[in-house]
Amino acid sequence: MNVKSYGPVSAVLLQVWLPVVLVLAWFLVSAQSTSVFWPPLTTILAAFGDWAASGTLWSSLAYSFGNYFMALILATVVGVAIGTAIGLMPRVGQVLSPYLDFFRTLPIVVFVPIVILTLGVGRGPKVFLIFLACVWPILLNTIEGVRSIQASVFETARSYRIPLALRIRRVVLPGAAPQIAIGLRLAISIGIVMLVVSEMYGSTEGVGHFILQSGQRFQLPETWAGTLLIGVIGWLFTALYMFGEHRVLAWTRQDAETRRSGRVSKGDKS
Amino acid sequence: MTWTQTIRASAAADNRRRAVPAIALWRAVVFVGGIALWAAISASDLFPAGLLPSPAAVAVALGEQIVTAQYWEALGLTLWGAAVGLAAAAVVGIAIGILTAASSAAELSMRFLIDFGRAFPAVALIAVMVLILGRGIELKATLVFVAVVFLIIVQTQQGVRRIPPSILETARAFRTPRGLLVRRVMLPSAAPSILTGLRLGASVAVLVAISTEVLSGSAGIGNQITDAQLGANPPVAYAYIVTAGLLGFGVNAGLERLQSAIVRWRPPVKGED
C-alpha cells in the first residue's frame, strides 16, 4: 500500500487537478451538445445568471434556507435536550432503545404527502418536516455521546458535589460534544434532502420548487442550474461545518492522540 | 477469578437478571402508552382531521391492504429499485474504494469528488432524471446509485486503510499475486467496514427509493402513500407508512445480523451510524 504523504502544496494540487480537469472537460464536451437533456455548460450558467439577475434566485434561497435553518436549530435544541435527558438515565434509554431504533430507520419522507396535503404548502409544514428528519440523528447521537462519557468523569463530579445544572453545562455537554457533532453533520445533509423533497412535493416558492417547475416546463438549463446549485450548497454547508467542527473540537483529537501514544505516563518531568 | 472480577461480575449478573423481566415489562408499557397517546391525539382536535387517523383505523387498513396483491407488488417494487441501485453502487464503490485507498495520490485526487458526491442530495436530480429516464425502475436505481455509491467508497477506503501494514508486507514478502492479494487479504480485512457501508447504504437506498416514488409517482410504497392521501384515505396512507417503517427496520436489522454472522471474528464496525 502506497501511503506516501505529500507536502502541503502538492497535497492541494493533487486534490484540485481532477475536479478542474473534469469541469473543463464538461465545458468542452457539452459545448457541442445538441441534446435537450444535456445542454452545454455555458447555457446552464447563462440560465443561472438570468435566475440570479431576476431576483427570484435570492428570494428562493431566502425562503428555502430560512425554513431550513429554523428547522435545524429547533431540531438541535430539542434533540440535544431530550438526548441528554435520556443519556443520563440509562434505564430509560434501555427501555426506549428498540423504539428509537425503529424511528431511526423510518424514512421521514413518507410523511411528506400527508403533512403537505393536510397542512398546506406554507412554511410551517415544511419546517415541521425538516425538523422531524433532522431531530433523529441529533437525538440518537446525543444519547450515544452522553453514554460514552467515562464513568470516572461522572464520579469525579459527584465527589466534588457539582450541582446538576453546572454538571450538564460543563461536563456532560462538552463530553458528549464529539458525538453530538457527528449527529449534527448527518442532520445537515438529511435536512437538505428533506428541504428538496418537501419543496418539490408541494410548494409555491423556494429552490426545490424552482427546480421542479423548470423541469415541468421542460426548461432543462434552468433545471440543471437549480439542481447544481443545491448540490453546491449541500457540499458548502458540509465543508463549512467540518471546518468549524475541526476548530471547536480540537481538544478531542489532541486528547485522543496522547492517550493513544501513551506518551503521558512515562518518565517525563513531573 | 480475582476478587475484583468476582464483584463486578456478580453485580453485572445481578443487574441483568433483575433487569430483564423489568425491561421487557417497561417496554410493553411504553408501547401500550404510545398507542394510547396516539389514539387520544387523533381523537382530539389537536391536529386537523386526516393528519393522524386513529390506531384502530390504521390497523384495519393495514390488515385490508396486506392481503392484496397490490401491497406486495408495491413493496417488491420499492425493494427491487433499492436493491438494483445498491448492487451497482456496491460494485462500483468497492472497486473505486480499493483502488483509491491503495495510493495516496489517487485518494487525494478523488477526495473532492467524493466529498462533493457524498454531500449532494441525490433526490435533487429527480427533476432532470425523470425527463431523461422516465418514471420506471431506471429512475429509482439511478438515484439510489448516486446517493449510495459515495458512501460505499468512503467506507471501503476506511476499511482498506485499517488493514495493518504488516499483513500486507507479509503477503508481499511471499510475492502474492495481485488478484489473490485483493481477494484473500484485502477484502476480508476490509470486510467489516465494507459491510457496514453496505448496511448504511441499504437504509439510504430504501429512503431514496421511497422519495423517488413520492415525487415522481413511480410505482412502489411511496406512490401508494401519495395515492391514498390524494384519495382522501389517510388510514391506508398510514398503513403504508408503517410498512415503510417496518421495511427500513427489517432491512437494517437483517443486515446487522448478516454482518455479524459473516464477520464473526470481529465485532461490527460503527461507521457513520
Added chain:
Amino acid sequence: MTRDMATDVALSAADVGKSFGTGESRVEVIHGLTLQIRTGDVTCLVGPSGVGKTTLLRLLAGLAAPSTGSVSLAGEEITEPSEKIAVVFQDYRGSLMPWMKVADNVAFPLEGRGVGKAERRRRAREALEVVGLGGNEDKYPWQLSGGMQQRVAIARALAYEAPIMLMDEPFGSLDAQTRFDLEDLVLRLRNEIGITIVVVTHDIDEAVYLGDRVVVLGGRPSSIVDDVEVPLGRERTQLTTKSTPTFVELRTRVLGEIQQNSLTPAAVTD
C-alpha cells in the same frame, strides 16, 4: 516510641460492611470493619490486590453507601460526598476534564460551590503553586505529563479547601522518580497545611514512607488485619528514611502480613 493519642477523630467507619449483588451471587467484600482516621495523620491503607481497599475508600468518601454499619465525619454520619472531603482518583486521565484548561479544572469544584470568578482564579493559582505547577494555568491536561496531571488533580483537591483528602492509588501509573516527588509533595501538604490524608496504595514502601499509620486489610471478606504506627517522625526524605532500620522492620512486617493474607490460593497458609 509512644505517640500522643489525644487527637481528634476526623473520619470513622463503624462496623462497616459492603456487599454486592443479591441472592445466590451475593458477594461480601468488607465485613465488620471499624476504623478511625485521626486528624492531621497520613493514614495508609494497604492490602493484597482486590481486597477492597478502593471500596473502603469510596465508603469513606461517601461515594458508596455501606451495606451495614455507618461512616461518620466528625461525629456525623455521611451518606453522600461531603464538602469536607476531597478525593484524588487513580486515573487522572478519567478525572480531569480534557476540554477545560488546567486552571479551570482546578477551580471547577469551586464553581460548583458558587465561588466568584476572581476568587476562583486566585485560589486555583495558589493551589497550582503549592503543587509546583505555577505558570501552567492555561495549558490543557493533554499537554502535561502524567505526573503533572496528577499534581493538577491534587491541586484541585487543595483548592476545594477540605480538611480531609482521600487518595486512591494516586501514583500507581507513574514511574518511580515521579512517584517519589509526589510522595514528598503529600508529606509537605500535611506538614505545611495540616490536611488529614488517607492514601490507598499497593506499594508497601510508599505506605510506610508516607504513613503515620499503616492499616493492613486482608481476608475474604476483608477486615483489618493489622494497624501499625509508624514512628518515623514528620520530617522524612526518600534517601535517608527508607534505609533506617525502623523503616525496614515495618516494611517487612507489613509485607509479611500481606503475603499471608493474599487471596490467591497458593499463598494461603494455615
